[in-house]
Amino acid sequence: MPLRDLIDRLLGRQQASATTAKHRLQLVLAHDRSDLNPELMEQMRREILEVVNRYVELDLDGGAVSLETEERTTALVANLPIRRVRDGAPMPASEASSSEIKPVQEAPVS
Amino acid sequence: MTPSSTRTVLICSGKGGVGKTTLTANLGIALASQGVRTAVLDADFGLRNLDLLLGLENRIVYTAQEVLAGSCRLEQAMVKHKQEPNLALLPAGNPRMLEWLQPEDMQKIVELIKPHFDIVLIDAPAGIEGGFQNAAAAAEEAIVVTTPEVSAVRDADRVIGLLNTRQVEPIQLVLNRVRPKMMASQEMLGVTDVTDILALPLLGLVFEDEQVIVSTNRGEPLTLNGSQSPAALAYRNVARRLQGEEVPLPDPTKQRRGLRATVRQLMQTKIF
Ligand SMILES: Nc1ncnc2c1ncn2[C@@H]1O[C@H](COP(=O)(O)OP(=O)(O)O)[C@@H](O)[C@H]1O
């Protein structure tokens, strides 16, 4: 290991390259395995939010839909904070798919 | 198809050059010397090399191609190893076979081989396209070979995904070209890093070993002549584990090492 890297490591400024490799692999494999491109992810996220939004009022800024991978199974994880439950019947699909749901830059992967 | 107890094992990796053919040759010889009647099938029709690693390149008369065409019998095409008569190779045919070879052809070849052997090792080509799919169609179980590098692990993951959809089982992992010093200083993905990510049981751990190159130069697999080099021992242990024997795996980070490595290890410890 070059001296500079060694000093960085000793000072905790740089992480071991094996650790970096592992994290990078975990990220790239979550996407490889799901076979979903970012565009489809975004479309799916919007549609999920639309459906849920018909039944409960969501805190749309706090919500996140992401892919998580563990033990070769990839899970779609949705974390949707509920502001309040809508009274009575669910909103019709047409009304719920309102402009409330904003696109996000990129679906986060953890 | 009559039920048979002959195992058919695909040796694959996705990425090229990670050690599939070397494993096939050494595992084949090791199994044969442990009394297992072993056939090795070169399914890398584009870049065949298994004959060369086994030192059998000058003894090939017929290949899988003539067997399929019906212009020779299987026994005429199988090349028996002189020093290890429990091992025989079915050589790959002309690379032009790639143009017409179908999964059913590979299945047919393997069905012909099975009655005469206890195990068939199929040396797969790199990649995940036709050649790989043909080879995979003929196997019930698989050994995935990878090295502790990001590209090899990623490609292995792709292959494992395809094997899962084909319901190939079990799938076991051989981690090749491990450098203990680099692992100890965490400059190489660790063994559990790789097994966690790929979620496969570990069948073997093969260290980077210069003797592998020497043995390929000679066309004599390391497992042939009682070599005690680290890779030779590792390949023999893979053979034993494949037969269900429990053989402990070495811990690369606990290898005996020189003063320099020990000092380096000490210096890895964060002190601030
Ligand atoms: N454990 C090892 N130590 C050193 N060299 C190795 C080891 N395993 C494989 N090699 C070398 O790596 C190269 C590729 O091996 P090969 O078996 O042909 O890979 P593949 O069949 O996957 O393409 C060869 O030159 C081989 O000698």
Ligand SMILES: [Mg+2]
């Ligand atoms: Mg090869």
